[in-house]
């Protein structure tokens with residue numbers, strides 16, 4: 001499909017795709033550095049399209065894993081998404097100019113506290129692994145030469161080993177307190193995760209004059225956070 005098919009008319013209008021929570025909260029200071037204030041709070045408003053102090057810039061609130069899709073098809077000109085989400089999406093149609101150094105965490109393998117992961121791997125056991133991050137998990141275990149049956153879940157991966165759905169999970173970990181609260185242990189760190197700015201490739205060309213100062217402000221502000 002033509003990625004610019006849904007681009008909003010008028011090359012001065014910009015739509016930014018964000019997800020609620022940490023990415024939204026951590027993007028606000030970057031927007032502020034670009035002179036943009038979001039006028040509504042997505043935690044209290046039911047609106048999915050939020051106005052800003054700049055009549056040409058609007059923010060849409062979508063599920064984190066949908067951000068790359070909205071940007072790929074040009075329904076949003078740019079967005080902020082975690083490396084975890086971008087790896088699963090594949091990055092098609094997206095220009096990824098900046099690591100924003102926000103919403104940092106890590107992608108890890110975790111198991112029940114009593115499960116001897118090292119021995120199971122050494123003995124070549126076939127492991128059942130529950131995860132939302134199927135691509136990343138598949139590549140990780142293939143690199144290690146570990147045979148796995150991947151079980152795709154959409155939420156609360158931590159529950160899977162507790163009720164015998166899987167031997168292990170692959171999930172993002174920040175403080176580790178969710179794992180600890182569920183008696184799970186992090187046994188392997190797969191990669192560091194942070195959120196990146198993604199830009200629709202057609203918008204980058206057609207709206208460059210409007211986008212460029214915002215991207216530059218984001219880059220300067222994110223370097224301060226590094």
Ligand code: AMP
Nearest residue numbers: 103104105172173174175176177178179
């Ligand atoms: P924590 O207890 O601080 O380790 O946080 C772990 C939980 O929060 C997991 O269920 C994750 O799905 C979620 N989480 C933590 N950090 C992030 C992040 N940067 N992006 C997405 N989800 C996260």
